[in-house]
Amino acid sequence: MATDPNLRLVHPPPRQLRRAVPDQVLGVMIFILTEIMLFAGFISAFAIARSSNDAWPPPNQPLLPVQETALNTLALLLSGAVLSYAGRRFASDPRAALRPMIVSMLLGAFFVVFQGVEWVSLLSDGLGLTTSTHASFFYVIVGAHALHALGGLGVLVALVAWLRAGTLTADGFWAARLFWYFVVLLWPVLYWQVYLR
Amino acid sequence: MSSQPTVEHGHEEHGHEHHHEPAFIEKYIFPLDHKYIAMQYLLTGMFMAVFGGFFVYAFRLQLAFPGISVPLYGTVSPTEYNALVTNHGSVMIFWVAMPVLIAAFGNFLIPLMIGADDMVFPKLNRLSYQIFLASVVVLIVSWLVPGGGFGGAWTAYPPLSAKAQYSLTPLGSTLWLVAVALEFVAFLIGGINFITTAMNSRAPGMGAKDVPMVVWMICIASIMFMASVGPLIAGAVMLLFDQNLGTGFFDPDKGGDPILWQHLFWFFGHPEVYVVLLPATGIVAEIITVFSRKKLFGYQTILYTAIATGVLSFFVWAHHQFVAGIDPRMANVFTITTVLISIPIAEMMFLYIATLYGGSIRFTTPMLWALSFIAEFLIGGVTGIWLGASGMDIYFHDTYFVIAHFHYTFFPIAFIGTFAALSFWFPKMFGRMMDETLGKIHFWGTIIALNFIFIPLFVLGAAGQHRRIYNYNHYPELSTPDLQSLRVLATVSLLVLIAFQFVFLFNFFWSMFRGEKAPANPWRSTTLEWTTPSPPGHGNWSPNDMPRVYRGPYEYSVPGRDEDYWPQNQPS
Amino acid sequence: MGRLVRSWIVAAVCLCPTPALACAVCFDATDENRRAFLDTTIFLTVLPLVLIFGGGYWIYRQTTAPVPG
Numbered sequence: 001m002a003t004d005p006n007l008r009l010v011h012p013p014p015r016q017l018r019r020a021v022p023d024q025v026l027g028v029m030i031f032i033l034t035e036i037m038l039f040a041g042f043i044s045a046f047a048i049a050r051s052s053n054d055a056w057p058p059p060n061q062p063l064l065p066v067q068e069t070a071l072n073t074l075a076l077l078l079s080g081a082v083l084s085y086a087g088r089r090f091a092s093d094p095r096a097a098l099r100p101m102i103v104s105m106l107l108g109a110f111f112v113v114f115q116g117v118e119w120v121s122l123l124s125d126g127l128g129l130t131t132s133t134h135a136s137f138f139y140v141i142v143g144a145h146a147l148h149a150l151g152g153l154g155v156l157v158a159l160v161a162w163l164r165a166g167t168l169t170a171d172g173f174w175a176a177r178l179f180w181y182f183v184v185l186l187w188p189v190l191y192w193q194v195y196l197r
Numbered sequence: 198m199s200s201q202p203t204v205e206h207g208h209e210e211h212g213h214e215h216h217h218e219p220a221f222i223e224k225y226i227f228p229l230d231h232k233y234i235a236m237q238y239l240l241t242g243m244f245m246a247v248f249g250g251f252f253v254y255a256f257r258l259q260l261a262f263p264g265i266s267v268p269l270y271g272t273v274s275p276t277e278y279n280a281l282v283t284n285h286g287s288v289m290i291f292w293v294a295m296p297v298l299i300a301a302f303g304n305f306l307i308p309l310m311i312g313a314d315d316m317v318f319p320k321l322n323r324l325s326y327q328i329f330l331a332s333v334v335v336l337i338v339s340w341l342v343p344g345g346g347f348g349g350a351w352t353a354y355p356p357l358s359a360k361a362q363y364s365l366t367p368l369g370s371t372l373w374l375v376a377v378a379l380e381f382v383a384f385l386i387g388g389i390n391f392i393t394t395a396m397n398s399r400a401p402g403m404g405a406k407d408v409p410m411v412v413w414m415i416c417i418a419s420i421m422f423m424a425s426v427g428p429l430i431a432g433a434v435m436l437l438f439d440q441n442l443g444t445g446f447f448d449p450d451k452g453g454d455p456i457l458w459q460h461l462f463w464f465f466g467h468p469e470v471y472v473v474l475l476p477a478t479g480i481v482a483e484i485i486t487v488f489s490r491k492k493l494f495g496y497q498t499i500l501y502t503a504i505a506t507g508v509l510s511f512f513v514w515a516h517h518q519f520v521a522g523i524d525p526r527m528a529n530v531f532t533i534t535t536v537l538i539s540i541p542i543a544e545m546m547f548l549y550i551a552t553l554y555g556g557s558i559r560f561t562t563p564m565l566w567a568l569s570f571i572a573e574f575l576i577g578g579v580t581g582i583w584l585g586a587s588g589m590d591i592y593f594h595d596t597y598f599v600i601a602h603f604h605y606t607f608f609p610i611a612f613i614g615t616f617a618a619l620s621f622w623f624p625k626m627f628g629r630m631m632d633e634t635l636g637k638i639h640f641w642g643t644i645i646a647l648n649f650i651f652i653p654l655f656v657l658g659a660a661g662q663h664r665r666i667y668n669y670n671h672y673p674e675l676s677t678p679d680l681q682s683l684r685v686l687a688t689v690s691l692l693v694l695i696a697f698q699f700v701f702l703f704n705f706f707w708s709m710f711r712g713e714k715a716p717a718n719p720w721r722s723t724t725l726e727w728t729t730p731s732p733p734g735h736g737n738w739s740p741n742d743m744p745r746v747y748r749g750p751y752e753y754s755v756p757g758r759d760e761d762y763w764p765q766n767q768p769s
Numbered sequence: 770m771g772r773l774v775r776s777w778i779v780a781a782v783c784l785c786p787t788p789a790l791a792c793a794v795c796f797d798a799t800d801e802n803r804r805a806f807l808d809t810t811i812f813l814t815v816l817p818l819v820l821i822f823g824g825g826y827w828i829y830r831q832t833t834a835p836v837p838g
């Protein structure tokens with residue numbers, strides 16, 4: 001918004017609006033609100049399906065890899081923590097954020113690849129999309145999260161490129177971090193709901 | 198838009214890339230300017246309304262005169278009947294009410310009313326319209342594929358919507374679902390823009406209480422939309438899988454649950470009705486203050502009632518499922534919350550009436566529309582309370598009483614609200630005035646016909662006429678001559694109502710090119726959009742003359758001043 | 770009895786109706802399923818409000834916080 005340098009002082013003098021939260025950050029916050037509700041819908045649906053089936057998960061289907069995924073959960077959480085560290089480094093010296101950003105990105109990529117490997121082995125064990133409602137929910141919910149993780153990884157790659165080109169702004173970085181935190185913190189909830197219950 | 202009055206920009210020396218007048222393609226086909234995106238939404242919405250209107254025309258004639266060959270359509274088969282009803286509802290809610298009320302007026306009004314040069318994310322704004330347009334294309338394609346359009350009702354309850362052997366429209370149902378999902382994405386992007394813009398781009402001096410009510414309402418509605426749409430998108434993904442990939446989320450045979458869909462659908466569905474209601478009430482607030490030359494009575498209270506409605510609207514949705522086999526404890530709770538939600542809404546209406554009290558009222562076309570909104574919506578709201586009482590709803594559910602109820606809410610919102618807003622802001626949008634005489638003819642023709650359509654439907658519903666029936670002659674108790682004559686009355690009134698819409702269309706397009714040239718502030722209003730030329734140029738104000746705000750938006754008839762209005766941007 | 774007390778009692782009684790088995794509307798699959806619908810209803814209703822008001826409060830705090838530096 002343009003400001004008039006020769007502001008005529010009158011009563012009451014209008015103050016320039018204070019942008020408490022930068023545009024991008026606010027936009028991403030609202031987007032995350034919708035995303036959280038999307039997954040709340042999935043989790044609720046899953047809980048209802050669980051309640052109306054006696055054996056859950058159905059006994060005659062391959063088990064979900066609970067321990068391996070716990071390890072993978074740690075990798076993703078670590079990725080979020082490292083990105084948060086990168087955010088703090090960025091404030092003092094943008095260049096210093098580069099290395100933690102790349103580490104965070106690699107950890108995120110590890111998570112996605114690991115999930116992919118898991119899916120392949122589950123599929124080859126005979127757990128298909130239509131094996132049971134439980135399996136359908138598993139693929140839809142975890143798949144939806146995987147899509148978000150891929151999107152987030154894309155953002156992280158772009159962040160690294162922008163940081164190198166020197167065009168990364170503090171606000172943009174903040175907004176992108178928020179999205180990645182969402183992807184990271186959502187996962188333990190899904191893990192608890194889908195794998196552990 | 199034939200004549201663009203020359204707008205003083207005075208910014209050449211700035212070289213501000215953002216502010217130059219764009220070329221034709223950039224301006225009309227792929228615009229970034231919020232005003233042109235608003236026009237795109239408006240015209241697309243009006244275009245879709247033609248389809249929605251044509252569908253209801255065809256199926257109402259079938260109901261009044263079963264088996265006739267409908268002029269311009271032909272005979273209506275049972276499957277076609279279902280597709281017509283379904284798509285009438287979906288088009289009117291998702292492709293008329295939402296794009297026109299929220300997207301078109303939100304885009305047009307928010308930056309102008311808060312004194313900003315554009316939305317904060319203009320490119321996202323353009324993307325939002327393009328996705329919306331894609332959803333329109335997908336929907337229209339869904340009517341043309343083999344098997345015809347989706348016929349499982351706008352609520353798309355499985356198993357009817359999930360299984361091709363029931364709905365008989367395998368392609369139609371999938372395309373319909375995809376179109377709805379695309380439309381939601383478009384409004385998500387749009388809503389993010391609205392809220393961020395209203396929070397961050399207000400003119401200097403514009404505090405929370407200086408924001409015009411309609412901007413508040415559109416923002417509250419957008420937040421509600423964002424917060425409620427997620428579970429429905431989840432449900433839509435699951436339904437899409439059920440339709441095409443053989444999963445059984447909603448299929449009891451495979452361990453799923455059909456009630457689950459209703460749960461997810463109405464979690465969105467009820468907030469959605471208030472999502473469209475709030476912008477319309479905001480529009481009414483702007484108009485009644487201008488034409489009664491009075492300050493809005495209880496600005497803060499109205500704001501609180503809107504927030505209360507927003508909060509409560511998350512607590513009432515199971516009133517659509519009283520007959521679906523939900524837990525009776527839940528039914529009781531939802532009866533109580535449903536009755537509670539009418540309190541803030543009623544209070545808002547009373548405050549509007551109090552605004553009128555003692556004002557110097559001028560019955561211009563926009564004012565007539567605004568007043569009729571209050572009157573007609575009250576009928577819809579009051580009958581909603583009856584339906585909210587679960588005991589009564591067991592009888593009324595899925596009868597024409599419900600149909601009449603929600604048309605007494607939706608018609609005021611989607612059409613009366615739009616006509617009010619269009620006739621009020623037309624001068625600002627197109628730089629010309631609409632014709633008052635034609636406007637009044639259109640108003641009276643529409644309002645009288647409206648009541649003659651829906652009062653018979655109340656009576657029919659109370660007599661037990663179930664909805665979603667193709668031919669009442671198959672039901673001896675429902676095909677008595679007095680009930681049939683009510684059906685004919687409703688249908689004939691519908692034809693009258695449609696006929697009067699041609700008056701509007703003529704007035705709209707004629708005035709756009711031939712209307713009397715509009716001054717910057719034809720209604721002598723106080724809000725910021727009237728301080729720019731009509732129509733505003735690119736960037737709305739010249740960059741070194743952006744408005745500043747010194748007072749609230751409704752300073753009419755302030756004692757001791759020469760003029761009876763005191764614009765927000767005047768220092769003294 | 771105070772009015773408030775009476776209305777609370779009425780409200781409490783409303784919350785424990787007995788299903789009439791002859792009534793098509795009062796039927797539900799299992800108790801567990803019922804509970805799940807009730808729980809997710811509460812969850813879905815409360816979550817968006819907590820998020821909106823939590824976010825709103827945070828933004829409000831940001832606006833009134835002293836400018837850093």
Ligand code: HEM
Nearest residue numbers: 470474516517539578581582584585594595599603606607
């Ligand atoms: C005081 C406010 C309102 C109350 C208490 C209320 C109550 C109800 C109830 C209880 C029903 C369910 C009837 C049934 O299916 O048996 C219903 C249906 C409906 N209401 Fe309302 N309502 C209110 C306002 C609105 C508004 C503002 C709108 C629209 C913008 C609206 C749109 C609808 C629609 C579309 C349906 C029917 C959906 C369907 O089954 O296809 N209502 N209303």
Ligand SMILES: [Cu+2]
Nearest residue numbers: 467514516517
């Ligand atoms: Cu409702």
